[in-house]
Amino acid sequence: MKEPGTKGTTKEFIKSVMMVVLFLSTILLLYVFWEDINPGQMTLGELTEQESVHPLIEPAEVLAPDELQLSYGDGSYGVITGDTRSYWWTSQDPSQGPTFSYSVREFFQEQDIFVEEITEEQYKQVVAMESLKVIFDEALPLEFLCQVYQWECPSATETIQQVSELAYSFGSMESLFVRDKGQGKYYRIIGNGENLEKTPFLSLYQRTAINAHVAYPLSLLMGEAEANPVLVPLPNEFPYTITTYTNERAIGGEDFERSLAKTFFGNTFDFTRIIQDAKGTNTYMYGYGQRVLVATKDGTFRYQEETAVTQDVKLLDSLEIALEFLSKHGGTQGASEEIYALHLSDIQQQASRPSSVRFLFDLWEKSAVRYEGGGALAITVVGEQVVEFTRDFYIPEKTQTQPFSAGDYTAVNVLATNYEQMAAVLMEAGFFQDKREESLSLVLQSIQSIRLAETRFAKTQEGMGKIETCWCFFIEEDGKQMEFYYSIRDALPMGHTFR
Amino acid sequence: MDWAKAKTIIIIALLLTNLFLIAIYGDFGVKDKPQTFDRAALIQLLEERGVVLETAIPERPKDMELLSVEVIHSSQEDIQALLESQGAADLFWLPETWRESGAWDIEKPGRQEAYLECAGNFAMALGVSNPQNDSAEVDQEGEVVTVTFRNQYDGIPLEGSRFSVIFRQGRMTGGEVFWLVPAEYSRKKVSVADASVALLALVSQKEAEEIWVVEEMNLVYWLGDDPEDFGDTVADTAFPAWYIKYNNGEKKYVNAAQF
Numbered sequence: 062m063k064e065p066g067t068k069g070t071t072k073e074f075i076k077s078v079m080m081v082v083l084f085l086s087t088i089l090l091l092y093v094f095w096e097d098i099n100p101g102q103m104t105l106g107e108l109t110e111q112e113s114v115h116p117l118i119e120p121a122e123v124l125a126p127d128e129l130q131l132s133y134g135d136g137s138y139g140v141i142t143g144d145t146r147s148y149w150w151t152s153q154d155p156s157q158g159p160t161f162s163y164s165v166r167e168f169f170q171e172q173d174i175f176v177e178e179i180t181e182e183q184y185k186q187v188v189a190m191e192s193l194k195v196i197f198d199e200a201l202p203l204e205f206l207c208q209v210y211q212w213e214c215p216s217a218t219e220t221i222q223q224v225s226e227l228a229y230s231f232g233s234m235e236s237l238f239v240r241d242k243g244q245g246k247y248y249r250i251i252g253n254g255e256n257l258e259k260t261p262f263l264s265l266y267q268r269t270a271i272n273a274h275v276a277y278p279l280s281l282l283m284g285e286a287e288a289n290p291v292l293v294p295l296p297n298e299f300p301y302t303i304t305t306y307t308n309e310r311a312i313g314g315e316d317f318e319r320s321l322a323k324t325f326f327g328n329t330f331d332f333t334r335i336i337q338d339a340k341g342t343n344t345y346m347y348g349y350g351q352r353v354l355v356a357t358k359d360g361t362f363r364y365q366e367e368t369a370v371t372q373d374v375k376l377l378d379s380l381e382i383a384l385e386f387l388s389k390h391g392g393t394q395g396a397s398e399e400i401y402a403l404h405l406s407d408i409q410q411q412a413s414r415p416s417s418v419r420f421l422f423d424l425w426e427k428s429a430v431r432y433e434g435g436g437a438l439a440i441t442v443v444g445e446q447v448v449e450f451t452r453d454f455y456i457p458e459k460t461q462t463q464p465f466s467a468g469d470y471t472a473v474n475v476l477a478t479n480y481e482q483m484a485a486v487l488m489e490a491g492f493f494q495d496k497r498e499e500s501l502s503l504v505l506q507s508i509q510s511i512r513l514a515e516t517r518f519a520k521t522q523e524g525m526g527k528i529e530t531c532w533c534f535f536i537e538e539d540g541k542q543m544e545f546y547y548s549i550r551d552a553l554p555m556g557h558t559f560r
Numbered sequence: 561m562d563w564a565k566a567k568t569i570i571i572i573a574l575l576l577t578n579l580f581l582i583a584i585y586g587d588f589g590v591k592d593k594p595q596t597f598d599r600a601a602l603i604q605l606l607e608e609r610g611v612v613l614e615t616a617i618p619e620r621p622k623d624m625e626l627l628s629v630e631v632i633h634s635s636q637e638d639i640q641a642l643l644e645s646q647g648a649a650d651l652f653w654l655p656e657t658w659r660e661s662g663a664w665d666i667e668k669p670g671r672q673e674a675y676l677e678c679a680g681n682f683a684m685a686l687g688v689s690n691p692q693n694d695s696a697e698v699d700q701e702g703e704v705v706t707v708t709f710r711n712q713y714d715g716i717p718l719e720g721s722r723f724s725v726i727f728r729q730g731r732m733t734g735g736e737v738f739w740l741v742p743a744e745y746s747r748k749k750v751s752v753a754d755a756s757v758a759l760l761a762l763v764s765q766k767e768a769e770e771i772w773v774v775e776e777m778n779l780v781y782w783l784g785d786d787p788e789d790f791g792d793t794v795a796d797t798a799f800p801a802w803y804i805k806y807n808n809g810e811k812k813y814v815n816a817a818q819f
Contacts, residue, residue, distance in 0.1 A: 076567045083574035090581045331748040332626060332819050334784075337795035348819075 115392025118384045120209045120377060121162075123405045123422065125149050125429070126195035128510060129161075130292055131266065131273055134191040134231075136281075139273025140294050142512040143428035146402075148269055149195065150210065158268045159261035161195055162210045164229070167261055168237055169212045171252035176217045184240060184247040190232030193266050198510070198535065198560075199407050200225040200243055208377045221248050229262045274299070274513075282473050283505065293472045293511050301465035301530045301549060302515065306455035308360020308524035313396030318343065318356050321452075324390045325354050325364050359524035364390070364450040371415050371444025376408070379418040383440040386447040393424075397456050404429040406436060407560070415444030424454065430515045430528060433546065433556045437517075455517055455528065465530075470552045472511045475532050478552050480504045483534070483545055486557055492538045509542075510535040516546050518556055531555055602756050609763040612773045617759070621752040625745035626817070627713055627781050627798040629721075631790060634686050634737040642685055643732060651681040654730035664730035666700045678732060679707040679725045688739045691723055703729050713742045719780040719803060719813070740783075743795065750800065751818040752779070758802035758814035765812065776805035782813050 125146040131139040141148065150162040159167075188194055200223035207214035225242035237250040276292040310318055322345050323330045329347050336344040341358030352366045374382070387393070393401045406429065407421035422438040423429045430437075432453075441449035476483075484500035487493060493503050514533035520526040532547040542560040547553065603613055643652065654664055654674050666672050676693050683691050691709035699706050704726060711721040721740035726733050755777060766772055782801035783790075790796075800816040 073564060073567070076564070076571060080567055080571050080574070083571060083578065087574055087577050087581075090578060094581060094584075329819060331746045332750055332817065334626075334797040334799070335628065335795070336793055336797070339792035339794050 115388045115394060117388045118393065118403065119152075120380045120384065121150055122152070123380075123384070123403045124201070124206075124209060125404055125425075126161075127198040127429070128196040128512065129269060129273075130194045130196065130276075131269055132189055132192045132194075132230075133270075134189070136189075138276040138278070138292050139270055140276040140292050141269065141273050142294060142510075142514065145195070145428075146404075146425070148265065158264045161193070161227075161265060162212075164261040164265055165227070165237065166210060166212050168229075168250075168252055169207075169214055173253045174215045174217055175251055176220055177249050177251065178220075179238075179247045179249045181245075181247055183249075184228075184238060187230045187232050187236075187238060187249075188228045190230050191266070192228055192230035192232070193262060193269060194226055194228035196226050196510070197224060199405070200241065201408070202376060203239070205376050218250060221250075229260075231263075231266075234260060279473075279505065279508065279511070289505050289508050291508050291510060294513060295471060296467065296513070298464050298466050299513060299530075300462050302460060302462045302528070303530070304460040304528040305458045306517065306520075306526060306528055307458055308520070309362075309396035309452075309454050309456060310356060310358070310360040311524055312456045317396045318362075321362060321391050322354055322356070325352065359520055359522055360453065360455075361524075362450075362452045366446075366448055368443050368448050369446055371446045373414055373416045374442075374445055375416075376410070376418065378445075379416060379442040380405075380420060382442050382445060383418075383420050383447060386440060386442075386450065387438070390450065391452060395454050395456055399456075401425065401437075401454065403438065406431075417441065417443045419449075426515070428515055430455075430517050431533065431544070432558075433516060433518045433544075434558045455520075455526075457528070465549065467549060470532075470549055472532050472534075475547045475552045476504075476508075476511075476534070479545075479547060479554060482554055483536070486545070487536060487538075487543060490541070490543060490559070492536070492541055492543070504536070507536045507538045508534055509537045513549070514546075516555075518546070529555070535560070602759070606759055606763065610766060610768070610771045611759065611763055612771065613759075614773055614775050615777055618755045618777060618779065620754055621779055621800070621816070623749035624716070624752050624779075624800045624817075625749050626800075627718075627742055627746075628744040628795060629718065629740040629781075629783075629798050630743045630795050631793050632686070632688055632737060632739040632741065633790060636734075638686070639735050639737065642682070643734070648732075651685070652678050652725075652732040654678065654727070659730040662729070664703075664705070664727070666698055666705055672698050675705055675707050675727065678727070679709070679723075682725055682732060682735065683709070683723055686737055688723055688737060689741060691739075705730075711740055711742075713745075713781060716800070717778075717780045717803075718742070718798060719782045719801070720786070738790075740781075740798070752800050753802070753814075753816040753818050755802060758804065758816065761814045762804060762806075762812060772806045772810075774804055774806045775808075776803075778803055779816065780813075782815075784813075784815075 126149055127142070127145065129141040129145045129148055133139065148161055150160050203214065203218055203221045203224050206212065206224060221239055221241060223241045223243050224239055226240035228238040230236070230238065235252050239248040239250065241248070274294040274296040276294045278290040279293050280290050282293055326333050326345065326347055332347070334346045336346070343356045345354040346352070354362065354364045356362050393403060395401060402425040403422045404425040405420060406423045409419040409421070411417040419439060419441040421436040423431055424437045435453060437454055439449070439451040440447055480501050483504050484493070487504070492507070496503055512533045512535070513530060515528055516531050516533065517528045518526050530549060532549055534545040534547070536543045536545065543557055544560055545557045546555040548555055599617060602617070606613060642648065653659065654671070658664055664671065666675065675698055676696055679696070680691065680693070690711070695710050695712070697708045706724055706726050708722065708724040711718045718740045720738060723737050723739050725735035759774070762772065780801055780803045781798035782803070783796050783798050802814040802816050804812045804814065806812065
């Protein structure tokens with residue numbers, strides 16, 4: 062015999078279940094009709110799918126000098142060519158000591174700053190004293206640096222266009238020195254000298270000196286006074302790393318590719334033409350090619366869109382637009398979840414209206430990882446619109462690191478062994494066309510830097526290859542630039558690329 | 561508050577809402593739209609602009625999916641290699657008795673079925689998976705018989721998709737393969753442009769003094785390129801398009817997808 066009220070309770074329970082089921086089905090029907098989608102193509106994952114959000118990268122985070130040089134004032138030098146970033150800028154108050162950009166900001170807080178142009182000789186003399194110098198391979202406008210790092214640059218600095226080198230010398234403690242390599246000009250920015258005994262450059266100098274590799278000018282090491290004064294690092298021991306890499310598409314597969322593609326096409330992804338070819342290239346095309354994404358088998362993603370009506374913007378705005386675009390399209394998180402830092406390695410500005418700027422980025426691990434050919438990320442911004450975006454991130458597989466001594470294969474020995482090969486490659490590439498000097502002389506004159514660098518060597522068609530510590534020689538002649546890579550283990554050529 | 565009564569009312573309300581939604585959108589997202597033009601006025605306008613219709617104007621189409629297709633195209637080298645391979649005669653030719661006696665005419669009993677079987681064997685050998693006999697055309701001109709398969713999805717032809725083989729005196733001598741296999745359809749449907757829009761687009765493509773006589777017009781799935789332009793494409797997305805045949809077989813395609 063049933064207890065009184067049991068029937069009513071069961072009925073109410075059934076009604077409750079019905080109510081829930083009907084409520085859910087109403088929501089589902091509304092979603093299907095609202096989105097106008099085929100119920101057969103709907104998945105549960107789609108209902109829970111959320112647009113991935115990547116943190117926005119600030120311009121200050123992607124800039125770092127390519128080299129930091131110290132002069133000890135006695136003809137000996139120190140260089141840092143790897144982790145220059147920790148000496149240049151940090152996002153917080155520097156805990157280990159002031160950074161270069163922080164010190165410059167302090168300098169610009171002085172009153173009555175004025176600027177004078179100086180000669181190359183004067184510049185060389187003052188930085189030959191105890192000094193600290195940062196070098197940018199890609200010169201940056203001073204105004205741009207002032208905006209990025211909130212330096213209160215006075216109007217007097219407007220005469221300085223580009224900064225290739227920025228130096229502080231203890232031989233002239235009230236001044237900063239600037240080299241504009243493109244214009245062939247040198248400047249002294251003079252403060253009023255108050256409180257400069259407490260300059261943060263002093264502790265920065267001391268901190269840098271501890272970690273810098275010993276270096277000497279190439280001219281001294283080659284025994285030719287007329288030769289290039291570029292500094293050659295002579296490290297006793299340094300970490301040698303070799304890493305095998307694959308690519309994002311190989312790791313992330315179709316899921317990664319589709320989710321990245323969806324960020325470019327948004328709501329129109331369902332109406333995007335997708336073409337696959339036998340080589341493994343997938344092309345996503347919207348409309349008559351107004352927006353196109355090409356994903357190649359080697360893991361490179363290239364996106365292009367038609368230029369719309371747009372307006373001129375400043376360089377910093379262009380960079381911010383590029384970085385915002387990146388944060389909306391994959392960010393710096395690789396397919397294997399690791400998050401990379403970026404290093405702005407090249408800025409190609411076209412003298413056009415609207416403004417057109419192509420930013421090239423390397424990935425930054427403990428230092429910038431240079432690419433043999435191209436870069437990890439290239440973003441072209443026309444006016445306020447990103448019209449081209451290329452992403453070619455590597456995914457490290459196996460890494461081996463060991464302390465290494467250059468031994469017989471110092472940079473000078475590498476140069477002595479390979480200068481003929483270097484000259485032959487350069488001549489074939491159109492360098493030294495009307496020069497009649499000997500190969501050694503031509504090569505020596507055109508070397509701009511010699512560094513130990515992590516280099517990502519060219520990949521196979523499947524998008525695999527190696528990243529290795531090597532000697533990197535940067536050559537420049539009449540605006541043409543080329544990088545050569547040599548093994549630190551046997552001094553053999555490993556590759557070269559136009560920059 | 562009487563909670564039991566409230567539940568009953570909510571259930572009825574939800575039930576009615578669901579029924580209303582299903583009734584309105586009955587065909588899951590396919591919304592019938594009224595014709596947006598006056599047929600007689602359109603025909604007159606077209607004639608004034610030099611486009612004469614010899615075919616009926618198709619009805620307003622329903623929304624359609626985009627169609628992902630697998631592309632199978634074989635080179636002439638591959639086709640010839642297969643035709644010359646060992647055992648080809650057994651699979652791809654009519655029986656020897658018919659060939660030797662000259663009895664390869666398609667009008668003879670059982671011949672059409674035999675040609676279709678040979679063509680089907682050939683398709684299978686090339687990896688063409690789904691040619692349907694009911695879509696096949698078997699034509700004869702003298703001693704040459706051509707078997708052609710075409711393909712469609714949901715009653716809409718896949719334009720360009722064609723698998724054809726040629727027989728001479730009952731022996732398969734060649735063929736052409738550009739075959740589209742429907743693989744997946746889009747999550748959302750696109751609105752399809754009215755036939756009137758396509759006909760007006762046709763007007764804008766002709767010279768003012770030309771007269772174009774439209775002989776056929778129908779909706780197709782179209783890849784947008786000629787088969788010879790496909791290179792090594794293995795998959796693509798077909799969009800709805802209006803196929804218009806005019807002036808003794810001239811062809812035009814007008815993209816019908818409206819985003």
